[in-house]
Amino acid sequence: MNNTNDIFLTINIGSSVTSAVISKPKYDLDNSIEILGFGVQDSVGVNKGLITNIEDVSRTIKDAILQAKESVTETIGTTVVSISGNYTRGIKATGYVTIPNGLVSETDINQAMQMALSNSIILPDYDVVHVIPLFFKVDDQEVENPFNMNGSKLEASVYIVTAKRNALINIKSALRIFGIDDVRFVLDSYAASLAVLDEQQKRIGAVVINLGASTTEFVYHKGNSIIYNGFIPVGSKNITNDLSLMLNTPLRTAEKIKIEYGSLIKDYFGNGEVGPSNVGVSQINDEEYFKEFPLGHIQTIIHARVEELLVLVKNELKKNALLDNIGSGIVLTGGMSQLGGIKELTKNIFEKIPVTIATPKTFQIHLELVLMSHIWQQLLD
Numbered sequence: 232m233n234n235t236n237d238i239f240l241t242i243n244i245g246s247s248v249t250s251a252v253i254s255k256p257k258y259d260l261d262n263s264i265e266i267l268g269f270g271v272q273d274s275v276g277v278n279k280g281l282i283t284n285i286e287d288v289s290r291t292i293k294d295a296i297l298q299a300k301e302s303v304t305e306t307i308g309t310t311v312v313s314i315s316g317n318y319t320r321g322i323k324a325t326g327y328v329t330i331p332n333g334l335v336s337e338t339d340i341n342q343a344m345q346m347a348l349s350n351s352i353i354l355p356d357y358d359v360v361h362v363i364p365l366f367f368k369v370d371d372q373e374v375e376n377p378f379n380m381n382g383s384k385l386e387a388s389v390y391i392v393t394a395k396r397n398a399l400i401n402i403k404s405a406l407r408i409f410g411i412d413d414v415r416f417v418l419d420s421y422a423a424s425l426a427v428l429d430e431q432q433k434r435i436g437a438v439v440i441n442l443g444a445s446t447t448e449f450v451y452h453k454g455n456s457i458i459y460n461g462f463i464p465v466g467s468k469n470i471t472n473d474l475s476l477m478l479n480t481p482l483r484t485a486e487k488i489k490i491e492y493g494s495l496i497k498d499y500f501g502n503g504e505v506g507p508s509n510v511g512v513s514q515i516n517d518e519e520y521f522k523e524f525p526l527g528h529i530q531t532i533i534h535a536r537v538e539e540l541l542v543l544v545k546n547e548l549k550k551n552a553l554l555d556n557i558g559s560g561i562v563l564t565g566g567m568s569q570l571g572g573i574k575e576l577t578k579n580i581f582e583k584i585p586v587t588i589a590t591p592k593t594f595q596i597h598l599e600l601v602l603m604s605h606i607w608q609q610l611l612d
Contacts, residue, residue, distance in 0.1 A: 238267070240299075240310045240411075242292060243419065244282070244402070246466070247444035247566075249274045251295040253303050267305065270298030279445045279464045280315025280419075282401040289408040296409065310411050312402055313419040314360065316448040316462035318395040323365070324351035327386040335369065335377045335385055343367070343387035351391050358399055360416050361392040363456045375454075390456055392418050420448035420460050427564050427589035428452060436558025440544055440577075442567035444468050449544055451553050461547045465540045467567040470533055477532050478524060480512045488512065492526060495534050495572030537573065541580045560585030 241252045253268040272295045276287030326346025330339055348362050367374050369382035377385055394416070403414055424439040436453035447463040470493070474485035492510060510529060511521035548554045561577060561584055568588050577586045 238303075238305045238308045239264075240296070240307045242295070242310065242312045242406075244277060244288065244292070244312065244405075245274055245443065246277050246279055246446060246468075247274055248272065249277075249288075249291045249295050251292070251299040253299045253305075253307065255305070268299035268301060268303040270295040270300075272298070280317035280462075281398060282405060285401055285405045286408070289405040292405060293409045309415065310406070310413065311415045311417055312406070313422050314394055314399070314402070314416050315446065316418065316420050316460055317446060317464065318398040319360070319418060319460065319462070320354070320357060320393050321457075321460050322351050322353070322391040322393065323388070324348065324391060325386060325388045326350050327368075327384055330383055330385055333381050333383065335380045335382060337378065339385050340367070340377060340387070343385045344389055347387050347389045348391060353391075353393055356396050357393040358396045359391060360394050360399075361390070361418060361421070363390045363392070364388070365390055365456050365458065366454075390458060392421070392457075392460065418450075418457075418460060420450045420462075421452075421457055423448070423564055424450050424452040424457065424562075427562055432559045432562065436556070437560060437562055438548065438553070438557050439562045439564060440568075442466065442540075442563060442565035442573075444566060447540060447544065447565075447567075449547075451548070451557070453558065459548075459551055459553055461544070461551075463540060463543050463547070465536075465543070469540075470536050470567075473532050473536050474529070478512045478529070479514050479516075479522075481515055481518065484513050484518075488529060489533065492529055493533055493570055494530055495537060495570060495576050533570075534576070537567070537570065537576060538580065541577055545580055554581075557584055560587065562586075563588045 237255050239254050243250045249272050251270045252266065254264045254266050256264050272291050275291050276282060276284030282288050324347040326343050326349065328339055328343045328346060344362055344364060348359065353359060365388040367377040368386040369377050369380050370384055374380060399416065406414055420441055423441045427439060428437055433452060433454060436451065438449060438451050440447065440449040443466045445466040445468050447465055449461050450457045451459045470489055471482060471485045474488055475482050478485065488510065508526055509523045510526055512524055514520050514522055545554065561581060563573065563577060563586065574586050574588055578584065
């Protein structure tokens, strides 16, 4: 990658916020990067990861990028956009090639992965986003890295992420209005797993559950790949909606109640204090009138929604025969992961599987994602 393309723009179009990060690599041992600019705007025209109004999304992206570019003079070389799992499908496939001179080359590896892609069944209205190697075999012996190994046959097993073509076109259209034509895509849940897992967790394997505002996305990550990615159209906004409906209160009040009293444990202050037994809640028809609700009732509403969501994730993992082989355990991330007691509830639902809560090291993964996007694009071109 030459110097003229060393400035990266990474865009995340979420249901809650849209962010833009401008960065450049340091090319050190840690693959770290220097953040040149950062912008964030409330999302408009997005629902559960899908664009519903291209012009609104384009304006939001424009504002986020302009905010990020306030102190940046360099020209952007590569744009990477993370995409929601809402419109993606994951496929496993295998391909093999013979090794003409007995020594595995980079060309052989790419050809084996390309053969796996050719052997897969891609739905007509879907485009390929990622072709990620799961493992390789040289003469039927599984190896981590086949490069420069001796053998007569190379087999590649890959995980292919495909996305609905129209969803990708809508993203490109929103960016094109702002003058951005060349776009690389990465799966958001895959990016989240790269952000929160350490090397040991990646090696052993872990399930990362990203609890967002309108959606919950999860992946089983093992090694340098994902084995499965899933999506549930439920997030923290559903808790707000439940509180608004059950307490007959405006959405903005329900959101405040969720933030102030939201907990899955009785000791919701986390410091031994019990807190109030009743909470005054303004009503929709008369916001000056406050109706008293037991704190336990409020927390029961929250608990029911979170429990339902986690059970849905568990059932998806069980259906795909992944529940009994989670490896190092479950890692929770996203805004809802900060809810008091969610770690304990997750452990209970997943029957004592280890659970940790992680804060994404967001800015530390952009370089890795960009470099990987170039590799994937070479396979797709």
